[in-house]
Amino acid sequence: MANAAEDKSIYYVPENGWYPVWVALGVTCLLVGAGRWLNAIKVGGEPSFIVLWAGVIILTVVLFSWFNKVIQENHAGLPNAQVKRSYVWGMSWFIFSEVMFFFAFFGALFYARVFAVSWLGGEGDKGITGDYLWPQFTPDWPVVNNPDPSRFTNPHESMASPGVGNWLSYLPFWNTLILLSSSVTVHFAHTAVKNNNRGGLKAWLGLTVALGALFLFVQGYEYHHAYQELGLTLGSGIYGSTFFILTGFHGFHVTLGTFILLMQLVRAFRGHFKPDDQFGLEAASWYWHFVDVVWVCLFIFVYVL
Amino acid sequence: MSAVIETHHDDHHHGPGKGITRWLFTTNHKDIGTLYLWFSFIMFLVGGAMALVIRAELFQPGLQFVHPEFFNQMTTNHGLIMVFGVIMPAMVGLANWQVPMMIGAPDMALPRLNNLSFWILPFAGGLLVSTLFMDGGGPNFGWTFYAPLSTTYAPPSTTFFIFAVHLLGASSIMGSINIIATILNLRAPGMTLMKMPLFVWTWLITAYLLLAVMPVLAGAVTMMLFDIHFHTSFFNAAGGGDPVMFQHVFWFFGHPEVYILILPAFGVVSQIIPTFARKPLFGYDSMVYAVASIAFLSFIVWAHHMFTVGMPLAGQLFFMYATMLIAIPTGVKVFNWVSTMWRGSMTFETPMLFAIAFVVLFTIGGFSGLMLAITPVDFQYHDTYFVVAHFHYVLVPGAVFGIFAAVYYWLPKWCGRMYDEAMGRLHFWLSFIGVNLTFFPQHFSGLAGMPRRIPDYSIQFADFNMWSSIGAFIFGFSQLILLYTVIKTIKSGEPASDRVWDGAHGLEWTLPSPPPYHSFTHPPVVTDAEAHS
Ligand SMILES: [Cu+2]
Numbered sequence: 001m002a003n004a005a006e007d008k009s010i011y012y013v014p015e016n017g018w019y020p021v022w023v024a025l026g027v028t029c030l031l032v033g034a035g036r037w038l039n040a041i042k043v044g045g046e047p048s049f050i051v052l053w054a055g056v057i058i059l060t061v062v063l064f065s066w067f068n069k070v071i072q073e074n075h076a077g078l079p080n081a082q083v084k085r086s087y088v089w090g091m092s093w094f095i096f097s098e099v100m101f102f103f104a105f106f107g108a109l110f111y112a113r114v115f116a117v118s119w120l121g122g123e124g125d126k127g128i129t130g131d132y133l134w135p136q137f138t139p140d141w142p143v144v145n146n147p148d149p150s151r152f153t154n155p156h157e158s159m160a161s162p163g164v165g166n167w168l169s170y171l172p173f174w175n176t177l178i179l180l181s182s183s184v185t186v187h188f189a190h191t192a193v194k195n196n197n198r199g200g201l202k203a204w205l206g207l208t209v210a211l212g213a214l215f216l217f218v219q220g221y222e223y224h225h226a227y228q229e230l231g232l233t234l235g236s237g238i239y240g241s242t243f244f245i246l247t248g249f250h251g252f253h254v255t256l257g258t259f260i261l262l263m264q265l266v267r268a269f270r271g272h273f274k275p276d277d278q279f280g281l282e283a284a285s286w287y288w289h290f291v292d293v294v295w296v297c298l299f300i301f302v303y304v305l
Numbered sequence: 306m307s308a309v310i311e312t313h314h315d316d317h318h319h320g321p322g323k324g325i326t327r328w329l330f331t332t333n334h335k336d337i338g339t340l341y342l343w344f345s346f347i348m349f350l351v352g353g354a355m356a357l358v359i360r361a362e363l364f365q366p367g368l369q370f371v372h373p374e375f376f377n378q379m380t381t382n383h384g385l386i387m388v389f390g391v392i393m394p395a396m397v398g399l400a401n402w403q404v405p406m407m408i409g410a411p412d413m414a415l416p417r418l419n420n421l422s423f424w425i426l427p428f429a430g431g432l433l434v435s436t437l438f439m440d441g442g443g444p445n446f447g448w449t450f451y452a453p454l455s456t457t458y459a460p461p462s463t464t465f466f467i468f469a470v471h472l473l474g475a476s477s478i479m480g481s482i483n484i485i486a487t488i489l490n491l492r493a494p495g496m497t498l499m500k501m502p503l504f505v506w507t508w509l510i511t512a513y514l515l516l517a518v519m520p521v522l523a524g525a526v527t528m529m530l531f532d533i534h535f536h537t538s539f540f541n542a543a544g545g546g547d548p549v550m551f552q553h554v555f556w557f558f559g560h561p562e563v564y565i566l567i568l569p570a571f572g573v574v575s576q577i578i579p580t581f582a583r584k585p586l587f588g589y590d591s592m593v594y595a596v597a598s599i600a601f602l603s604f605i606v607w608a609h610h611m612f613t614v615g616m617p618l619a620g621q622l623f624f625m626y627a628t629m630l631i632a633i634p635t636g637v638k639v640f641n642w643v644s645t646m647w648r649g650s651m652t653f654e655t656p657m658l659f660a661i662a663f664v665v666l667f668t669i670g671g672f673s674g675l676m677l678a679i680t681p682v683d684f685q686y687h688d689t690y691f692v693v694a695h696f697h698y699v700l701v702p703g704a705v706f707g708i709f710a711a712v713y714y715w716l717p718k719w720c721g722r723m724y725d726e727a728m729g730r731l732h733f734w735l736s737f738i739g740v741n742l743t744f745f746p747q748h749f750s751g752l753a754g755m756p757r758r759i760p761d762y763s764i765q766f767a768d769f770n771m772w773s774s775i776g777a778f779i780f781g782f783s784q785l786i787l788l789y790t791v792i793k794t795i796k797s798g799e800p801a802s803d804r805v806w807d808g809a810h811g812l813e814w815t816l817p818s819p820p821p822y823h824s825f826t827h828p829p830v831v832t833d834a835e836a837h838s
């Protein structure tokens with residue numbers, strides 16, 4: 001007698017639940033723990049991780065139960081088409097807010113390149129400041145000679161593209177190919193489930209997860225290379241700052257996206273998703289396309305130009 | 306398993322849960338709206354107490370009560386709490402209560418997310434206030450937290466301040482997603498976009514502003530965090546960064562933020578004036594377009610906060626003219642409110658008093674804003690009490706009066722009981738006198754050169770500051786009348802009718818007072834009488 005499922009004019013309002021308030025508690029513990037850790041490191045103290053771990057554990061348990069619950073409700077047919085449209089709006093505008101988060105860092109990159117660095121080098125109305133403080137500074141991008149190298153160590157080299165001719169030996173180029181192809185494979189996985197092709201779904205989704213992991217591996221290798229061989233770190237001036245914050249937050253989003261896709265893969269093996277109902281997968285694939293687009297912007301503006 | 310689910314399904318036709326878990330676990334838009342409003346009121350008292358510390362110190366020249374270091378923490382936290390802990394949550398609370406009822410929906414579109422967006426707030430607010438008790442004191446760099454004060458020279462508690470801002474941002478983003486999904490997806494059949502009540506329109510546009518700029522604020526504080534803990538140089542020129550860059554990123558968030566605070570109040574006033582003028586809103590379409598243009602312009606004017614920091618001349622001219630353009634849609638709105646009242650058969654109940662005061666006093670704040678927009682004179686006004694007078698005129702008799710008006714207007718609907726009109730009027734007049742006494746003299750002290758955020762001042766400003774402080778204490782303590790009146794209404798007010806106000810139109814007035822736990826379980830019929838036609 002699942003009335004709600006049959007009477008499509010009733011909007012499904014979920015009953016009270018303990019998940020959200022625990023998420024709020026968990027995320028607060030996580031951040032307070034992280035803050036105590038950071039502050040302890042800064043003054044050279046002994047960090048304590050208890051609050052941090054409490055946050056991680058609470059969040060893991062609660063988010064897992066929450067998503068599980070939503071999937072169960074969906075299998076029981078409680079949400080109607082209108083509820084699913086709310087999920088679609090929710091996910092789309094969440095991705096929009098993520099775009100704006102990256103926009104802030106891209107804005108910082110453009111501002112630094114176009115204004116800050118050239119003013120420090122003596123251009124424009126503000127030139128005089130740079131001339132007084134650091135007369136030897138020359139405004140090149142990437143900045144490998146900082147205004148004050150005693151405070152922000154110069155890197156030996158930047159990660160900038162060596163020119164199109166040398167791309168075959170340039171790892172970020174291969175990473176671009178890896179991520180672009182993973183966007184295609186996740187699309188194939190989505191098409192497969194719509195055509196009720198379970199084998200195709202699992203294969204393409206598995207391949208996407210593998211490509212995501214490969215991307216992260218290559219990125220990790222690049223970071224190691226930057227820190228160990230190029231001397232390029234977060235502390236090497238504005239180039240290192242913008243490079244690592246942009247690629248770092250992108251890498252964090254890829255990690256999250258890969259994990260979400262992995263969860264969808266697990267669900268696919270458990271027989272979830274129907275040809276006409278696979279929003280979990282679809283949302284994950286939107287998210288994946290989003291991290292892909294961000295990477296293309298990164299490749300162009302951080303690596304190539 | 307299906308049995309389990311069916312019990313759940315039955316649950317949602319039941320009323321509210323029992324005890325404290327009703328509030329902790331609720332997915333109901335009315336409960337969550339109530340939580341938001343009470344949270345906001347508590348923070349209003351906390352942030353207000355900080356304002357009174359500031360005004361007590363400034364009552365006379367010289368240092369009286371607090372250490373200048375603590376004074377800085379008070380100005381900083383007063384601003385942060387009033388913006389993020391009071392006005393924003395109150396507006397979201399109003400949206401929670403009203404949007405589903407005004408568009409004919411059973412609840413918000415994403416009820417669990419709704420609970421999460423609220424319950425993050427007490428944690429974030431608690432974290433923010435707790436910084437005051439940490440070693441080295443709380444944030445002391447002003448609510449705009451400019452680098453390098455907030456990075457190189459910041460107290461250790463800044464780390465937690467940053468995380469509190471992250472949490473507040475996450476709450477706002479989730480709240481906005483929910484409001485957008487509700488408005489776009491849950492309108493009753495026949496409730497077309499151009500029939501939506503103005504309050505719903507202003508919140509739709511506000512939600513987009515929030516989605517666009519809260520992530521940018523998160524980016525700004527994240528860069529601060531990295532500059533403090535990971536040795537980056539975003540805001541440090543020695544590494545090729547620029548402290549001015551912080552101001553650009555901050556104000557790219559900050560200017561739209563002021564519209565986030567005021568647009569829902571525009572919506573409230575656009576609901577109230579037609580009710581008590583007993584006339585339809587004049588120029589409904591132009592009101593919608595005006596709000597949309599204000600929202601658009603808000604993205605291209607941010608650097609008017611930074612004229613004195615050094616900017617190419619072309620930039621100064623662009624930001625000056627773009628800012629002055631905002632006066633046009635704002636003028637349209639004020640004109641429409643006045644025209645709505647023109648030849649209306651007006652009565653002056655408390656919500657209407659607050660709404661009219663809003664129109665008049667917000668306009669004063671708007672005019673001083675126009676003055677500040679003019680680059681050459683801004684060089685004189687910048688960082689003086691004239692700026693303080695300007696933004697308090699748009700935020701206190703602007704946004705806060707909008708919230709008061711909304712509370713008096715809809716409280717009888719929410720609890721099915723009428724508030725005490727005499728107490729409402731007393732609250733209005735004391736607030737009105739207090740607010741003007743506090744902030745009007747600050748125009749003069751500012752023009753004469755009194756700088757903001759300084760605990761001491763030259764003798765010549767003594768009279769203005771004494772009046773300001775007296776006004777602030779009148780305003781502050783008269784808010785206890787609001788508390789008393791609301792509690793009295795809930796406990797023992799006279800029963801209110803369903804329509805409450807005889808000039809009121811809109812779907813919320815077709816529901817009983819108080820409305821059922823789930824507002825519209827079946828979509829209502831939208832008639833011309835209840836919607837803008
Ligand atoms: Cu502004």
